[in-house]
Amino acid sequence: xxxxxxxxxxxxxxxxxxxxxxxxxxxxxxxxxxxxxxxxxxxxxxxxxxxxxxxxxxxxxxxxxxxxxxxxxxxxxxxxxxxxxxxxxxxxxxxxxxxxxxxxxxxxxxxxxxxxxxxxxxxxxxxxxxxxxxxxxxxxxxxxxxxxxxxxxxxxxxxxxxxxxxxxxxxxxxxxxxxxxxxxxxxxxxxxxxxxxxxxxxxxxxxxxxxxxxxxxxxxxxxxxxxxxxxxxxxxxxxxxxxxxxxxxxxxxxxxxxxxxxxxxxxxxxxxxxxxxxxxxxxxxxxxxxxxxxxxxxxxxxxxxxxxxxxxxxxxxxxxxxxxxxxxxxxxxxxx
Amino acid sequence: xxxxxxxxxxxxxxxxxxxxxxxxxxxxxxxxxxxxxxxxxxxxxxxxxxxxxxxxxxxxxxxxxxxxxxxxxxxxxxxxxxxxxxxxxxxxxxxxxxxxxxxxxxxxxxxxxxxxxxxxxxxxxxxxxxxxxxxxxxxxxxxxxxxxxxxxxxxxxxxxxxxxxxxxxxxxxxxxxxxxxxxxxxxxxxxxxxxxxxxxxxxxxxxxxxxxxxxxxxxxxxxxxxxxxxxxxxxxxxxxxxxxxxxxxxxxxxxxxxxxxxxxxxxxxxxxxxxxxxxxxxxxxxxxxxxxxxxxxxxxxxxxxxxxxxxxxxxxxxxxxxxxxxxxxxxxx
Numbered sequence: 001x002x003x004x005x006x007x008x009x010x011x012x013x014x015x016x017x018x019x020x021x022x023x024x025x026x027x028x029x030x031x032x033x034x035x036x037x038x039x040x041x042x043x044x045x046x047x048x049x050x051x052x053x054x055x056x057x058x059x060x061x062x063x064x065x066x067x068x069x070x071x072x073x074x075x076x077x078x079x080x081x082x083x084x085x086x087x088x089x090x091x092x093x094x095x096x097x098x099x100x101x102x103x104x105x106x107x108x109x110x111x112x113x114x115x116x117x118x119x120x121x122x123x124x125x126x127x128x129x130x131x132x133x134x135x136x137x138x139x140x141x142x143x144x145x146x147x148x149x150x151x152x153x154x155x156x157x158x159x160x161x162x163x164x165x166x167x168x169x170x171x172x173x174x175x176x177x178x179x180x181x182x183x184x185x186x187x188x189x190x191x192x193x194x195x196x197x198x199x200x201x202x203x204x205x206x207x208x209x210x211x212x213x214x215x216x217x218x219x220x221x222x223x224x225x226x227x228x229x230x231x232x233x234x235x236x237x238x239x240x241x242x243x244x245x246x247x248x249x250x251x252x253x254x255x256x257x258x259x260x261x262x263x264x265x266x267x268x269x270x271x272x273x274x275x276x277x278x279x280x281x282x283x284x285x286x287x288x289x290x291x292x293x294x295x296x297x298x299x300x301x302x303x304x305x306x307x308x309x310x311x312x313x314x315x316x317x318x319x320x321x322x323x324x325x326x327x328x329x330x331x332x333x334x335x336x
Numbered sequence: 337x338x339x340x341x342x343x344x345x346x347x348x349x350x351x352x353x354x355x356x357x358x359x360x361x362x363x364x365x366x367x368x369x370x371x372x373x374x375x376x377x378x379x380x381x382x383x384x385x386x387x388x389x390x391x392x393x394x395x396x397x398x399x400x401x402x403x404x405x406x407x408x409x410x411x412x413x414x415x416x417x418x419x420x421x422x423x424x425x426x427x428x429x430x431x432x433x434x435x436x437x438x439x440x441x442x443x444x445x446x447x448x449x450x451x452x453x454x455x456x457x458x459x460x461x462x463x464x465x466x467x468x469x470x471x472x473x474x475x476x477x478x479x480x481x482x483x484x485x486x487x488x489x490x491x492x493x494x495x496x497x498x499x500x501x502x503x504x505x506x507x508x509x510x511x512x513x514x515x516x517x518x519x520x521x522x523x524x525x526x527x528x529x530x531x532x533x534x535x536x537x538x539x540x541x542x543x544x545x546x547x548x549x550x551x552x553x554x555x556x557x558x559x560x561x562x563x564x565x566x567x568x569x570x571x572x573x574x575x576x577x578x579x580x581x582x583x584x585x586x587x588x589x590x591x592x593x594x595x596x597x598x599x600x601x602x603x604x605x606x607x608x609x610x611x612x613x614x615x616x617x618x619x620x621x622x623x624x625x626x627x628x629x630x631x632x633x634x635x636x637x638x639x640x641x642x643x644x645x646x647x648x649x650x651x652x653x654x655x656x657x658x659x660x661x662x663x664x665x666x667x668x669x
Binding site for chain 1: 404452456457458459461462463465466467468469470472473474476477481582590593594597603604633635636637638639640641642643645646649650653656
């Protein structure tokens with residue numbers, strides 16, 4: 001295979017069916033189908049175009065965070081301030097809207113707030129590189145949530161439903177397809193292409209596998225980190241928009257725990273917290289698996305607490321399974 | 337070799353700067369509201385923050401080996417709930433038995449997480465994230481979504497957090513417990529082989545393994561210690577608030593980690609001290625307790641807490657940089 005520079009890469013591996021079938025994404029597809037079959041048995045209305053799209057609107061609004069979170073985890077880092085960023089952006093949206101601004105301007109302010117929150121994380125983390133992302137975003141998480149509390153105290157801000165186009169963000173449909181779904185697909189496609197088809201994406205993998213080596217090979221590690229944290233903030237604000245559109249109001253305590261849901265979706269999708277591992281389709285599949293699983297279990301009135309136990313166990317087992325002796329067992333079998 | 341006593345060494349240490357911060361905070365609050373530095377207020381402060389203070393020690397164990405545990409809030413909820421349910425159904429049980437049940441459950445939870453991390457090779461943040469969901473879900477499930485209310489507790493259990501029999505009538509039981517645990521851990525980390533092993537694993541895991549320390553066992557032990565203290569705190573929590581709910585302790589993990597970080601425990605492992613953790617937890621307790629006293633609206637508290645954490649970690653880095661620079665200077669000479 002000739003590349004741009006004219007070099008020929010001879011070590012291109014031949015396509016291996018066995019390896020392709022043992023890949024994590026194939027496993028995810030199997031789970032995905034299993035979940036859907038289970039749901040179809042639970043409810044006769046589930047397997048219809050309308051039913052499926054209704055199911056997606058129950059979890060898509062928070063899935064916008066998973067897209068940049070996949071990048072953050074790919075770098076081997078973590079951002080637990082996203083839930084608080086969602087709350088702060090939604091509060092800013094409500095306050096600026098109720099102060100008499102047009103909805104368009106309020107949306108812009110909301111997005112800017114989110115981006116600013118992300119940029120602050122990025123700024124602290126790039127200025128003080130010794131700091132662990134976990135602890136910085138823990139601090140900013142409390143700070144952003146606190147700012148939202150200062151702004152709104154224990155009140156709610158609302159009235160978003162008065163603006164038809166804003167309400168349609170969550171509730172509107174083009175034909176049978178919800179607008180939110182279309183926007184999500186576009187965003188996911190862009191994120192996926194950037195991760196797998198651009199230099200920027202390759203650089204992220206490089207930083208994730210070995211930040212020092214990446215730095216010495218001329219990658220501007222800190223700039224990329226800053227961009228990604230800002231992006232995470234921005235997409236938290238996007239989630240805030242859809243959440244506000246869906247609920248029609250905002251409070252300072254919304255979206256708590258979103259950071260953990262986003263992280264568990266990405267991790268289940270195979271993007272481990274070690275960095276440099278995983279790919280984007282896996283994360284997207286995991287979003288739909290967890291979303292549909294939750295929706296289906298909700299249909300049969302499985303207590304949400306039992307769901308927490310199931311999802312928690314799933315998360316641990318998924319990450320642990322490849323590390324246990326099972327893997328060695330399979331390898332021995334394959335060698336024979 | 338005995339280190340030479342130097343004034344500079346003391347003034348640049350983490351603990352001294354924290355002591356200064358604590359004193360300044362106390363003076364500031366005292367000037368605004370003279371009700372602060374009174375025995376009653378202090379007892380109230382230490383009693384209410386005993387849970388955070390005790391758990392911060394366990395969290396320090398885990399942070400020292402480079403791990404983290406965000407499941408402690410859920411573990412506290414689960415162990416406290418189990419103990420309370422047992423007390424509700426068997427009102428004749430002595431207080432100590434209820435505490436033991438809570439402690440055993442907490443230790444089992446912690447050990448399980450430790451096993452998953454060391455033998456399953458799951459990153460601590462993922463393992464404890466999963467544990468957080470599982471234990472929280474279990475806390476609701478064992479109670480069938482019910483509360484255990486104050487009238488279902490025995491008087492002896494409710495009185496434990498309010499009376500002073502462990503402190504010979506001078507100090508509240510919880511304060512005595514906190515002091516005893518801090519002294520024990522100070523000795524444990526300073527003068528026992530096991531305690532030093534934890535530091536060794538945290539500062540350089542490979543070197544520790546080569547020198548014959550069984551890393552996996554140390555890791556499991558650290559999580560078990562945290563589980564033990566969390567279980568103890570589960571009982572303290574239910575006794576203090578005289579009720580048990582499925583969502584108790586939600587978000588507590590962040591308070592505990594924050595207390596450790598403000599106290600100078602490094603998240604990369606190997607760095608932190610019992611005294612530092614105490615001062616860190618005390619700082620957070622004073623901030624939480626004193627802000628309403630000096631007329632700061634309750635809605636500002638969260639933001640101020642966040643600011644303090646960020647400021648503390650950044651200060652930490654800056655002092656570390658200065659110290660590293662000074663060390664290099666010394667070498668050049």
